[in-house]
Amino acid sequence: MGESMQDRRIWEHPVLSWDRGTPLSISYDGRSVTAYPNETVAAALYAAGVLAFTRSSYLHRPRGPFCMIGKCSQCMMRVDGVPHVRTCILPVEDGMVIESEDPHDSEYPTPARELRVERQELSYDLAIIGAGPAGLSAALAAAPSGMRIAVLDQSPYPGGQLVKQTHKFFGTKESFAGTRGVDIARNLISMLKEHPNVELHTTTQVIGYYPPEGVLIAARAEGVDKYKLMYIRAGRYLVATGAMERTLAFPGNDLPGVMGAGAAQTLMNVFGIKPADDVLIIGAGNVGVIVAYQARQAGINVRAVIDILPKTAAYLVHAAKIRRLRIPIFLEHTIKGAYGDGAVESAVIYQVDRSFRPIEGTEKELKVDGVWMAVGLSPSVELLNKMGARIKFVPELGGYVPYRTKYMETSVRGVYVAGDASGIEEASTAMMEGRIAGLSAAISAGRGTDAMAEERRKAIEWLDLFRESPDYRRIKEGVSKVLIQEAA
Numbered sequence: 001m002g003e004s005m006q007d008r009r010i011w012e013h014p015v016l017s018w019d020r021g022t023p024l025s026i027s028y029d030g031r032s033v034t035a036y037p038n039e040t041v042a043a044a045l046y047a048a049g050v051l052a053f054t055r056s057s058y059l060h061r062p063r064g065p066f067c068m069i070g071k072c073s074q075c076m077m078r079v080d081g082v083p084h085v086r087t088c089i090l091p092v093e094d095g096m097v098i099e100s101e102d103p104h105d106s107e108y109p110t111p112a113r114e115l116r117v118e119r120q121e122l123s124y125d126l127a128i129i130g131a132g133p134a135g136l137s138a139a140l141a142a143a144p145s146g147m148r149i150a151v152l153d154q155s156p157y158p159g160g161q162l163v164k165q166t167h168k169f170f171g172t173k174e175s176f177a178g179t180r181g182v183d184i185a186r187n188l189i190s191m192l193k194e195h196p197n198v199e200l201h202t203t204t205q206v207i208g209y210y211p212p213e214g215v216l217i218a219a220r221a222e223g224v225d226k227y228k229l230m231y232i233r234a235g236r237y238l239v240a241t242g243a244m245e246r247t248l249a250f251p252g253n254d255l256p257g258v259m260g261a262g263a264a265q266t267l268m269n270v271f272g273i274k275p276a277d278d279v280l281i282i283g284a285g286n287v288g289v290i291v292a293y294q295a296r297q298a299g300i301n302v303r304a305v306i307d308i309l310p311k312t313a314a315y316l317v318h319a320a321k322i323r324r325l326r327i328p329i330f331l332e333h334t335i336k337g338a339y340g341d342g343a344v345e346s347a348v349i350y351q352v353d354r355s356f357r358p359i360e361g362t363e364k365e366l367k368v369d370g371v372w373m374a375v376g377l378s379p380s381v382e383l384l385n386k387m388g389a390r391i392k393f394v395p396e397l398g399g400y401v402p403y404r405t406k407y408m409e410t411s412v413r414g415v416y417v418a419g420d421a422s423g424i425e426e427a428s429t430a431m432m433e434g435r436i437a438g439l440s441a442a443i444s445a446g447r448g449t450d451a452m453a454e455e456r457r458k459a460i461e462w463l464d465l466f467r468e469s470p471d472y473r474r475i476k477e478g479v480s481k482v483l484i485q486e487a488a
């Protein structure tokens, strides 16, 4: 039930290759599973056909990974006796013992190894949370000031969502147009390595902030049984925590095999693992159609891309690419339900009228083992909220977002924001906002130069001009609702 024993790894791909190294062995519920050194525990289990990772608390329904970036709780398992470990961001180690958890377990598990927690007191001029395009660009912009900077990311690999984008980006020279997202991430990281005053900490999750003391707490995992608890005091903080994929309400939306399109991308493009053989993609915007194209590159049969709207919101070039592959796009369609015994085995879609009501007799059943949701993202503002930043619900920006000045400083002095955490947009604007925030942090600390002030002026001008175009007017409107009209 919910498991297939084949190896789901991809060995041939038109764009990507994976340097897998020497195989390791881990154990999952008493069975031996092959893993590779660069994989996370969840990726290795998925490759071995494990789809159900945990169970829901009340109805005891099986649950599989949904986000694959450490933001949801659907991949939590017991690792070497340590309960509730987010396996999607924990790198595998030879000999690890993984057990699926049952919320009805009554006995507290005994960790197989003694848990070692080392406390570190650290201070920096600037602590950046998130090493996606926004966080990396912020660090690069602030680095010439000579400030001591820490960039913290919970993922084992820096680059945020860029590391799974195999397509060439649009935009301008400043936003690396014409370069694949995965290569943009590599460029940013290699440029950062030239600055000895910047430390990049991966597998380091920020888990709290205590305003009275102004202390940020991050847990750096150095294996499942060894953590460094970093108590960080920084002169300035910059939150670039990205976003979380949304889901839709329909029967069976929690079945293993139903996941965010970004999660499917992580499995396919970061780890080279097929999340499914036949898939239905919900959402025909840019993300949905790009992921459909990438699924085909990974050898997956895309049975349909559906969208409830009468028109696709994707760029013509992306939509045309998948039409050329004869992947059907059904507009004015939505999902009725996903069905299966322990994991997705089929989905039913139907047509809707102009009021989004189902049209009787239009149901189509699709034999799929994956349903991927590309229905939007919500900014990850939990940490900003904890830091006391004023936030507001702004539909144009994807949900709750912080108030900010044009210098990307929030309502809390010395706390900056950039990228998807400030509103859902795209990597090019995330990088530009990161640059503005990084420069502003340096300038406000008295560490900026005239050249940095000029660079910031140009970056703000670029962003304003970018958002003048008809496609981005909505974003401009959204930003105007949370813009603090004061100089930083």
Ligand SMILES: Cc1cc2nc3c(=O)[nH]c(=O)nc-3n(C[C@H](O)[C@H](O)[C@H](O)COP(=O)(O)OP(=O)(O)OC[C@H]3O[C@@H](n4cnc5c(N)ncnc54)[C@H](O)[C@@H]3O)c2cc1C
Residues within 6 Å of the ligand: 069, 129, 130, 131, 132, 133, 134, 135, 152, 153, 154, 155, 158, 159, 160, 161, 162, 165, 168, 169, 170, 204, 205, 206, 207, 240, 241, 242, 243, 262, 265, 286, 287, 288, 290, 291, 380, 383, 418, 419, 420, 421, 425, 426, 427, 428, 429, 430
């Ligand atoms: C399929 C797809 C296609 C896309 N195509 C394009 C395109 O063609 N052009 C374009 O410009 N944009 C594109 N985008 C959008 C772009 O990828 C995002 O807008 C961009 O990555 C946002 O950058 P960010 O740095 O704000 O967030 P992210 O890239 O999400 O990075 C956030 C980082 O924060 C880390 N983090 C979060 N919480 C914590 C915590 N508590 N502790 C430590 N670390 C934490 C995460 O691990 C992550 O690495 C695409 C997105 C998708 C999904």
